[in-house]
Amino acid sequence: MKKYNFILVTAILCGTLLTSCKKDDDGGGSNVTPPRDRGEEAIAAEAEIIAYLETHFYNYEEFNAPSEDFDYRIKFDTIAGDNANKTPLFDQVESKTVQDRVDEDVTYTLYYLNVRQGGGDSPNFPDLVVNSYEGKKIRDNKVFDGSVSPVKFDLTQIINGLQDVMIEFNGADPDLTVQNPDGTLTFKDFGIGAAFIPSGLGYFSNPPTASGIQLYDQLIFTFQLYDVETGDQDGDGIISILEDLNNNGIEEDDDTDGDGAPNYIDGDDDGDGVPTSVEVEFDAEGNIIFMDSDNDGIPNYLDSDS
Ligand SMILES: [Ca+2]
Ligand SMILES: [Ca+2]
Ligand SMILES: [Ca+2]
Ligand SMILES: [Ca+2]
Incomplete structure (x- = not known):
């Protein structure tokens, strides 16, 4: 497999966007529209996510037969035209049942794609992880955040849906990690996955300002999980x-x-x-x-x- 060089950025604790809005709050101002019902929103979110999974595929053929310069990043496209015969994501994803953190009567079927498990340690839910990632919105397919270089996430500070999925993966095989003369690390057999996150496990009615994320947006995160640190x-x-x-x-x-x-x-x-x-x-x-x-x-x- 091709080697990848990454600068390990330990100083960056979290992606700025991801960390900003985990807590629910009502804003406290006047004329605030009450948030939607979490249970009803969970049902609508699942329908939107399933529709996406049924109509899109990922670059599984590239992963199955990687070229020399393949970057091991997940890309999605619509099943149509030349791609009409591709296998839909819905036939390839896994799922887990997850509890809402605000209303314990609400649960979600959280869908995720396991492209590669990873050969190292798996994080516990309050651990820290070193990963690269990209986040986009299902509504308009637009990327709103990401890092190609490895950054460190505190799993307790990122949105719950991503936390719940990342713990299903493992980091890179530590026996194969190489420190290069320039201080960068080369990781191998790292975890590769994607999370399809309903708004109730994301930002719900409190998206970060200037992120382009709207209220009740469903999000997709793809990630490469390199390393795990006990929290x-x-x-x-x-x-x-x-x-x-x-x-x-x-x-x-x-x-x-x-x-x-x-x-x-x-x-x-x-x-x-x-x-x-x-x-x-x-x-x-x-x-x-x-x-x-x-x-x-x-x-x-x-x-x-x-
Ligand atoms: Ca507890
Ligand atoms: Ca206390
Ligand atoms: Ca004490
Ligand atoms: Ca304590």
């Missing part, structure tokens, strides 16, 4: 996957002290004024030890009276 967003020593106390794969809904900061971004999880980092210990191998001084079954860092 500890609050630096309290407890990796963020372990801060998902109710084990539902959602980081936003675990808030032991009820202060509005979920545990993965709360450096004092029980709100007792003692930082979590001093309420846990580590053994010689670096494994975390959850101390429980008063033996009530609640570890000190979650126990406001110890």
Whole structure:
């Protein structure tokens, strides 16, 4: 396979667009139209995405027989004319059921295309990933964001639909990653995929300003997943996957002290004024030890009276 040289940009924490609007808010201003019903919007979004999947194909023939200079990027086109006999995306995608983060009664069938799994580690949902990507809107097929060079995403800061899909893939095979004399890295056998994201798992009624994304736009992201880093967003020593106390794969809904900061971004999880980092210990191998001084079954860092 052809080699690719990429500059590893570790300083860029996230794509600016992707990070800006994860939180739902009502704007707080006057004359604000109430957001649409999330359940009704989920149904409309799925219909729009399925229509796209049934009428478009990707460059699978290039992936099956890559030329010397093939860039291993997914491209979509309409099934029509010379391409009338191509296999539609709908016959090639996979899907998973995903919960809405705002209304737990709403679920989505989230479609994604697995072109290549990747030979390295798979990220957990609160981890960080190094990837290149491109985002476009289904409505007008226009690209609104992307990076050809690798950038680092905090999966807790990007839109939920992309977070939910990227965890299904693996990064590049670390044994095959080569550091070049100029400091760039060459990745091989990295994950390659696409996510077809309903607005409820994207920006819904709060698209980033000046992005060209409209309210309730369905989005497509293609990506190349190169590397994975374990997330500890609050630096309290407890990796963020372990801060998902109710084990539902959602980081936003675990808030032991009820202060509005979920545990993965709360450096004092029980709100007792003692930082979590001093309420846990580590053994010689670096494994975390959850101390429980008063033996009530609640570890000190979650126990406001110890
Ligand atoms: Ca959770
Ligand atoms: Ca908290
Ligand atoms: Ca914490
Ligand atoms: Ca504490």
